[in-house]
Amino acid sequence: HSRYAVFGQPIAHSLSPRIHTLFAAQFGIALDYRAIEAGREDFVQVLDAFARNGGRGANVTLPLKEDAAALCAECSERARRCGSVNTLLRVGDMWHGDSTDGAGLLRDLREHHDFDPRDQRILLLGAGGAARAAAFAFIDAGAAELVIANRTFERADTLAAAIDAPSRVAARAWTELSIGDGFDLVVNATAAGHAGAAFDLPCDRLASRTFCYDLSYGKAASPFLDWARATGASHVSDGLGMLVEQAAESFAIWHGRRPDTAPVHAELRAQLV
Numbered sequence: 372h373s374r375y376a377v378f379g380q381p382i383a384h385s386l387s388p389r390i391h392t393l394f395a396a397q398f399g400i401a402l403d404y405r406a407i408e409a410g411r412e413d414f415v416q417v418l419d420a421f422a423r424n425g426g427r428g429a430n431v432t433l434p435l436k437e438d439a440a441a442l443c444a445e446c447s448e449r450a451r452r453c454g455s456v457n458t459l460l461r462v463g464d465m466w467h468g469d470s471t472d473g474a475g476l477l478r479d480l481r482e483h484h485d486f487d488p489r490d491q492r493i494l495l496l497g498a499g500g501a502a503r504a505a506a507f508a509f510i511d512a513g514a515a516e517l518v519i520a521n522r523t524f525e526r527a528d529t530l531a532a533a534i535d536a537p538s539r540v541a542a543r544a545w546t547e548l549s550i551g552d553g554f555d556l557v558v559n560a561t562a563a564g565h566a567g568a569a570f571d572l573p574c575d576r577l578a579s580r581t582f583c584y585d586l587s588y589g590k591a592a593s594p595f596l597d598w599a600r601a602t603g604a605s606h607v608s609d610g611l612g613m614l615v616e617q618a619a620e621s622f623a624i625w626h627g628r629r630p631d632t633a634p635v636h637a638e639l640r641a642q643l644v
């Protein structure tokens with residue numbers, strides 16, 4: 372029967388097999404969904420072997436999302452704009468690619484945090500692949516202002532230029548940031564502080580309405596969210612909700628049905644603490 376998998380490196384701790392198995396159980400589907408380790412050098416061969424063995428759909432994570440976009444015969448408009456594919460669907464003898472990260476982020480913000488980006492002022496930290504999907508999603512959702520700040524300014528500048536909405540998007544160097552001026556949302560899309568390092572940002576106080584969201588999640592404390600709490604943000608969240616929501620989008624592409632994300636989110640959350 373049909374097989375599914377998530378590809379990446381490292382992949383052993385991926386939550387995707389668990390999430391998709393729980394979704395499938397909601398519909399009585401017995402799902403074969405595995406985590407398959409592949410690096411940039413062997414991804415094409417490993418994915419080919421998967422397809423030959425009945426692979427019908429796949430998720431793709433770090434560091435393969437751009438490679439996945441490059442090997443697809445067709446990509447959705449949103450995937451093409453981000454230059455990134457996290458969802459593959461086998462059609463005939465070809466792969467179709469989509470990117471559900473941005474939609475997953477928006478759905479988590481709107482449904483679980485009562486936050487609609489429309490007309491909001493947003494600060495995005497980072498300019499890598501994760502930041503890119505978030506940036507396009509915010510602009511498409513009608514954000515009034517998006518400031519992209521990155522350690523390497525050129526990458527922020529390149530991303531801002533790619534979005535091509537100069538009246539709403541600006542790039543800043545990390546060292547030129549002043550966060551005291553009333554952002555509604557601050558999103559961390561950097562890998563900074565993952566290794567337990569401190570997270571230092573130039574900011575005295577956040578407005579109490581400022582919502583701070585970290586795209587990453589895990590058992591370890593988030594240095595960004597620790598910083599946010601210490602700086603006065605009243606509402607903070609990690610990215611577990613986005614993970615579950617992007618998975619639900621992928622599930623709908625493969626199975627034509629939208630799972631209930633709430634119980635899956637709750638179960639994963641209970642395992643993380």
Ligand code: ATR
Binds near residue numbers: 498521523524526
């Ligand atoms: P991803 O696809 O997860 O976004 P990436 O493309 O490697 O991965 O991007 C990582 C992001 O984290 C980048 O914005 C990176 O900044 P640079 O472009 O300057 O490399 C950011 N980052 C990583 N370590 C950081 C650190 N110690 N301080 C600040 N930013 C950091």
